[in-house]
Amino acid sequence: MxxxxxxxxxxxxxxxxxxxxxxxxxxxxxxxxxxxxxxxxxxxxxxxxxxxxxxxxxxxxxxxxxxxxxxxxxxxxxxxxxxxxxxxxxxxxxxxxxxxxxxxxxxxxxxxxxxxxxxxxxxxxxxxxxxxxxxxxxxxxxxxxxxxxxxxxxxxxxxxxxxxxxxxxxxxxxxxxxxxxxxxxxxxxxxxxxxxxxxxxxxxxxxxxxxxxxxxxxxxxxxxxxxxxxxxxxxxxxxxxxxxxxxxxxxxxxxxxxxxxxxxxxxxxxSAGAVTTMEHHVLHVQEADKHRTTTEIAARDGRVIMFLDTKHAVDRLTQHLLKSGVRAAALHGGKSQPQRTRTLAQFKTGQVTVLVATNVAARGIHVDNLDLVVNVDPPSDHKDYLHRGGRTARAGESGTVVTLVTPGQRRGMNRLMTDAGITPEVTPVRSGEAELSRITGAQAPSGVPVVIPAPAAAPARRAGAPSSRSRQGRPARGRGPGQAARRRTQRPALDAAA
Known part of the structure; x- marks a missing residue:
């Protein structure tokens, strides 16, 4: 019609x-x-x-x-x-x-x-x-x-x-x-x-x-x-x-x-590139040092979202961080909706300080006072970069987006930043260095394994919105199990993952 x-x-x-x-x-x-x-x-x-x-x-x-x-x-x-x-x-x-x-x-x-x-x-x-x-x-x-x-x-x-x-x-x-x-x-x-x-x-x-x-x-x-x-x-x-x-x-x-x-x-x-309250950093890291660098960033004081490309990589990094003493939780399309809802609630209340996620968290998630987003895996295109980075510096707040780039990824990252209209600060870093700490707040993890207790039930649906102009963002809520058998074959697979 x-x-x-x-x-x-x-x-x-x-x-x-x-x-x-x-x-x-x-x-x-x-x-x-x-x-x-x-x-x-x-x-x-x-x-x-x-x-x-x-x-x-x-x-x-x-x-x-x-x-x-x-x-x-x-x-x-x-x-x-x-x-x-x-x-x-x-x-x-x-x-x-x-x-x-x-x-x-x-x-x-x-x-x-x-x-x-x-x-x-x-x-x-x-x-x-x-x-x-x-x-x-x-x-x-x-x-x-x-x-x-x-x-x-x-x-x-x-x-x-x-x-x-x-x-x-x-x-x-x-x-x-x-x-x-x-x-x-x-x-x-x-x-x-x-x-x-x-x-x-x-x-x-x-x-x-x-x-x-x-x-x-x-x-x-x-x-x-x-x-x-x-x-x-x-x-x-x-x-x-x-x-x-x-x-x-x-x-x-x-x-x-x-x-x-x-x-x-x-x-x-x-675009996120036009936001004056957002800093963009590309950190050149060596492949052999990337894992340790990621761990030190995760151990910082304050909350951070870390983006990776696959569900398997998200789960693997989350388990490593928990064993290292970092209060981390995974968020991806392989989790049930009650799990996703509870994880987000834990992140928003501070029970979890590191949200390790796939692009499922790149849109539609608002967390107040989130000042750091880390692309552990660089995004595939400039739109993904802008939406991942958009989890910080929301509603006039300040924030930093950091992307870890290995030598083989540098040319592609340069092209992505050009497409996004962003000129980042590029810095070679290694784990344990002061420059890494200056940019991200990285520090050595405690090394004492932690266990994040699962809430007894999903949080109740909120009836209202935040109470100040600078918090016009919204809390997320998810789904429950049971739809997979009813999903029609012609529906895009990402409808379930999103």
């Missing part, structure tokens, strides 16, 4: 936030023609050039009180201590509240959830959903991100008496179907589980008037594009669409052309 619209393009000359606004493409029925794209080479490899200017957007605001938000939402924002919008919120909300489609790019941790969430809730307030017929939909790529979005929006949804339902794989599908039968105005979902519920007759999308795609580039990268387009074809064709992502590359091109009509385009703080 395609909406017959004529899209125009726009671009602002306001460079204060590197903000671009506009619309893309032209559609009529099954025919789609792009007439508004600037086809000049993009600034970074893999990104499409943002569109040209025609239609001016509404001016950005500097306070939530300047927006036409319902009084209960403003009161809830004040109660949460959130009074000053982040740039992407101040830029997009005037337009999204007016019902315009929005294409928003902002680095992870820049406040995208409230940027789309407040508009979605404000425009849905006062309506009541029929059973199995939600009125608004947020699609996200991972279970953790789905729960973070739900947790972030819950206090505001309650303020305007809207019901939220979270629909993700790995949790009991019967319970989710029950929430939809009871009536939920807003559904936050991963594509695979939502499709399952629709196939079972437990949900229909023809009343959805507002649709949000969060982290759309990751959904494309993970192979969800066929499911996403099939779901978008079922929502109301004249409805509002908002697409938010940390990066906008050519994989998102299809979604923009086909589903966004005359969108206002905002690019605010577009």
């Amino acid at each position: 395609n909406r017959a619209r004529t899209a125009r393009t726009t671009r602002s000359n306001d460079r204060s936030h590197d903000r671009y606004r506009g619309s893309v493409g032209q559609r009529s029925g099954a025919s789609r023609r792009s007439t508004g794209y600037d086809r000049r080479p993009a600034a970074r490899q893999g990104e499409f050039a943002l569109p040209k200017t025609i239609t001016p957007p509404l001016p950005a605001v500097e306070a939530f009180a300047d927006l036409a938000l319902p009084a209960p939402l403003l009161a809830a924002l004040g109660h949460q201590g959130v009074t000053v919008p982040f740039p992407i919120q101040g830029a997009t909300l005037p337009n999204s509240l007016a019902g315009r489609d929005v294409l928003g790019r902002g680095r992870t941790g820049s406040g995208k959830t409230l940027a789309f969430g407040l508009a979605l809730l404000a425009r849905t307030a006062g309506q009541r959903a029929e059973p199995r017929q939600p009125l608004a939909l947020v699609l996200v790529p991972t279970r953790e991100l789905a729960q973070q979005v739900t947790d972030a929006l819950t206090p505001y949804a309650r303020a305007v008496r809207l019901r939220l339902a979270t629909v993700v794989g790995g949790m009991p599908i019967g319970r989710q179907a029950g929430a939809l039968r009871a009536g939920a105005e807003v559904v936050v979902a991963t594509p695979g589980r939502l499709k399952d519920l629709i196939d079972r007759g437990q949900c229909q999308l023809d009343q959805v008037a507002i649709t949000v795609l969060d982290e759309a580039d990751q959904m494309a990268d993970m192979g969800f594009m066929p499911q996403v387009t099939a779901l978008l074809d079922q929502v109301r064709p004249e409805g509002q669409r908002m697409l938010f992502s940390a990066t906008l590359d050519r994989n998102v091109d299809l979604l923009v052309r086909r589903y966004l009509a005359d969108p206002v385009v905002h690019s605010v703080d577009p």
Whole structure:
């Protein structure tokens, strides 16, 4: 189902936030023609050039009180201590509240959830959903991100008496179907589980008037594009669409052309490389010394996330760190969702100081006061680097991203940094050296083995969001066992791993 619209393009000359606004493409029925794209080479490899200017957007605001938000939402924002919008919120909300489609790019941790969430809730307030017929939909790529979005929006949804339902794989599908039968105005979902519920007759999308795609580039990268387009074809064709992502590359091109009509385009703080509170270090290490160097970094005072490429490598390093006296825990797609949920809870409370993870933790996980991310294995591309690094320096905080690079990896790392638009500080280091300690806080581990006790039960779902403006990030929550036998063969395998 395609909406017959004529899209125009726009671009602002306001460079204060590197903000671009506009619309893309032209559609009529099954025919789609792009007439508004600037086809000049993009600034970074893999990104499409943002569109040209025609239609001016509404001016950005500097306070939530300047927006036409319902009084209960403003009161809830004040109660949460959130009074000053982040740039992407101040830029997009005037337009999204007016019902315009929005294409928003902002680095992870820049406040995208409230940027789309407040508009979605404000425009849905006062309506009541029929059973199995939600009125608004947020699609996200991972279970953790789905729960973070739900947790972030819950206090505001309650303020305007809207019901939220979270629909993700790995949790009991019967319970989710029950929430939809009871009536939920807003559904936050991963594509695979939502499709399952629709196939079972437990949900229909023809009343959805507002649709949000969060982290759309990751959904494309993970192979969800066929499911996403099939779901978008079922929502109301004249409805509002908002697409938010940390990066906008050519994989998102299809979604923009086909589903966004005359969108206002905002690019605010577009990459981790542009964040002045984040330091980037490439540490040249020798292969024989890398393991010891990693161990000393892990033994630092304070929390750290360490990224590796494979589940096996994550488990192996975690066991080594525990034997060395470092309170470490593993997070990857091979863990059950209750295990993942408990591990994240332990990390956030400080019971675990080192989270050893695959890319499953690269998006959708917010931890306050996390000042160091270490790429033990360099990422495969610049987008993975930006999203891994985005776990630190969130919401105005400072942070450091360190990548350990052996001699054979140096050329590839140089190319990756160029694609990411980052000029890192490059330092040769060895374990035990003062320079390694200066950059990372590395120190010798105690050598006394530790055991991390497993919690008796998964933490209860949080009803609210953090209580200060600088903590608009959200806690994660996961899934339970039991979905594997029901997973359809055509669903991307990463839907289970994510």
